[in-house]
Every structure is written in structure tokens, then in C-alpha cells.
Amino acid sequence: MKIQIFDQKDEMGAAAAAAGITKLKETLAEKGSASIIVATGVSQFQVLAVLAESDLPWNKITAFHLDEYVGLPITHEASFRKYLWERFVTQLPLPPAAFHFLDGEGDVEAECDRVSELIASTTIDVAFVGVGENGHLAFNDPPADFETEKPYLIVDLDDACRQQQLGEGWFPDFDSVPSRAISMSIRQIMKSTSIICTVPDERKAEAVKNATLGPVTPAVPASILQNHPDCQLFLDTAAASLR
Numbered sequence: 001m002k003i004q005i006f007d008q009k010d011e012m013g014a015a016a017a018a019a020g021i022t023k024l025k026e027t028l029a030e031k032g033s034a035s036i037i038v039a040t041g042v043s044q045f046q047v048l049a050v051l052a053e054s055d056l057p058w059n060k061i062t063a064f065h066l067d068e069y070v071g072l073p074i075t076h077e078a079s080f081r082k083y084l085w086e087r088f089v090t091q092l093p094l095p096p097a098a099f100h101f102l103d104g105e106g107d108v109e110a111e112c113d114r115v116s117e118l119i120a121s122t123t124i125d126v127a128f129v130g131v132g133e134n135g136h137l138a139f140n141d142p143p144a145d146f147e148t149e150k151p152y153l154i155v156d157l158d159d160a161c162r163q164q165q166l167g168e169g170w171f172p173d174f175d176s177v178p179s180r181a182i183s184m185s186i187r188q189i190m191k192s193t194s195i196i197c198t199v200p201d202e203r204k205a206e207a208v209k210n211a212t213l214g215p216v217t218p219a220v221p222a223s224i225l226q227n228h229p230d231c232q233l234f235l236d237t238a239a240a241s242l243r
Contacts, residue, residue, distance in 0.1 A: 001226055003212065003233045005240045009200045013046025016198040016234040020047075020126050021054050023194045027125045028060060033097065034125045035062045037184065038088065039138070040080045042168055043130035043198045045087070051128075052091035059094045064119055066129065066189075067139040068102035070154065070180040078170035102182050108154055112182055116151040119188065127192035131199045134160040135207040135220040139183035144221035151188040155181055167203075186224055195231040197222075202238035209242040 006012035020036075027034040038048065068080045076082065081101050089099055100118055103111050135142055141158040162177040171177045189195070199208055211222035212233065225231045 001212065001228070001231045001233055003235065003240075005235045005237060007237055009236050010046050012200060012234050012236050013044075013198060014050050016128070016196050016232070017047045017050035017054070019232050019234075020051065020128060020194075020196045021056060023126050023196075024056055024061065027193075028057065033060045033062070035064065035122050037064050037066055037124055037127035037129065037189070037192060038084060039066045039129050040083045041130055043200055044128065047128055047196075047198055048084075048088045049091070052088055052093075057094065058092045058096045061096050062098045062100070062122065063096050064100045064115070064122075064124070064184075065102045066127075067181055067183040068104040069178040070104045070108050070182060072104055072178055074105075078165065102152070104178075104182055108180075108182055112150070112152040112154060119151045119184075124192040125194065127189055127195045129189065129195060129197050131197060131204060131207055131211060131222040132161055133164045133204055133207055134158065135211055135222050136161055137186060137189060137221040137224065139181040140186050140221045142221055143218040144186055144224075146186050146218050146224060148185050149187060150185055152182055153185055155183045157181055164203075186221065190224060190228055192228075193230065195225060195228055196234070197225060197231060198234045199239045200236045202241060204239050205242040208235060208239050212243065 024034050074081045139155050141161050165177050166174050210220045216223045216226050
């Protein structure tokens with residue numbers, strides 16, 4: 001795991017995006033097409049903005065959605081589909097080759113099967129991810145399932161995860177935060193050729209310390225990134241303060 005630390009969040013996000021852009025240009029030169037995973041949340045604001053402003057040929061790039069709440073309508077301010085549509089897809093100069101959103105409404109088991117089938121036949125070249133305050137990776141809260149081969153699964157969100165979503169201002173009160181989500185599995189994330197992980201803020205410093213300096217354990221889901229052959233971790237000084 002390569003770790004880089006920046007004084008400013010925007011600088012951190014821009015560097016993470018630049019690293020991903022470099023990887024994607026190499027892949028496109030070699031294969032003519034590429035596939036990515038995109039995440040949401042505060043950590044991805046600048047990453048997605050810089051990606052959207054790049055000169056990448058988006059009509060040759062397929063994107064997969066990392067996770068989504070169960071039962072939350074796309075019109076809700078916290079909807080990840082809404083976030084990605086407004087902050088990323090509509091900002092691209094060219095429509096992507098495909099963008100596989102996760103629909104958390106309706107039959108979510110069928111939705112997991114649908115997107116799992118799509119990603120199972122795809123090599124993910126770059127995964128853009130973050131880490132939660134409880135050490136989660138995607139919505140795989142501790143103790144995470146390190147063994148399942150399912151690309152996408154339905155997960156229960158623990159109280160720490162839900163409290164983070166409330167604290168970030170996405171919901172008016174704790175009871176409004178959904179208790180379940182569709183999440184890409186740990187093993188599916190780890191199949192990505194390259195992983196670009198961006199983590200800002202002091203509130204995530206404990207998770208960063210445990211994920212980078214502690215043992216690889218389902219109790220700290222993001223610790224699995226230590227085992228990836230090409231993972232770059234981008235931190236601001238606050239997130240890195242306990243290292």
C-alpha cells in the first residue's frame with residue numbers, strides 16, 4: 001500500500017484523481033477501453049470533480065456503482081444514485097460507455113443478481129473508494145465478510161455507520177438513516193487491478209490507523225487493502241494524525 005499525505009483536502013482529492021487518470025490512460029492505450037468503480041460521500045467530492053474535468057474518452061469507459069441504500073428513493077438528498085448523477089455523470093463531456101447504477105428500491109435481491117452478472121464478466125481497472133469512520137469499505141461494516149464470492153450483497157448497516165451518515169448531514173435524524181444497503185463485496189473490490197482510496201478528516205484517523213498499522217481483520221474491513229498489490233491511499237493530515 002502506497003500512502004500519500006496532503007495538507008489540504010482538495011489537493012488530496014486532485015492527486016487521487018490524477019493517479020486514477022494515469023492508470024486509466026495506460027489501460028486505454030493498451031486495451032482501448034476501461035472499467036471503473038465509483039464511490040460517493042464527502043471523500044469523493046474533489047476526486048469526481050477532477051475526473052469529470054479530465055480529457056479521458058469517457059465513451060470508452062464503463063462505470064459501476066459501489067453501494068446504495070435499500071429503500072431510499074432517488075429523489076432523496078442522500079441517494080447515491082442522485083449524488084453520482086448530479087456530481088459526476090452529468091458533468092462528463094461525453095456520456096460513459098455504460099454506467100451501472102444500483103437501484104435500492106423494489107426487488108433488491110434481483111438488483112444484486114443483475115449487477116453481479118454484469119461485473120462478473122468485467123475486469124475493473126481502477127476502483128475509487130473511501131473508508132468509513134468504523135473502518136468500513138463500501139458498506140461492508142465490521143465484522144465484514146472476507147469470504148463471499150458474491151459481487152454484490154445486501155448488508156445490515158451498524159449504528160456507527162448510520163451515525164456517520166447522520167453526522168455528515170445527509171439525514172435529519174438517526175431513525176431516518178436506512179438500516180440496510182446494497183454493497184459491493186470485499187472480494188469484488190479486491191479484484192480491481194488498481195485501487196485509489198481517498199480518506200479525509202480527523203474523524204477517520206482511528207480507522208486509518210487501524211487499517212494501515214493494525215492486522216488484516218474483518219473487524220477493520222479496510223485493513224484488507226494492505227493485501228492489494230496496487231493500492232494507493234490518499235490522506236489529509238487530519239486523517240493521518242494518528243499514524
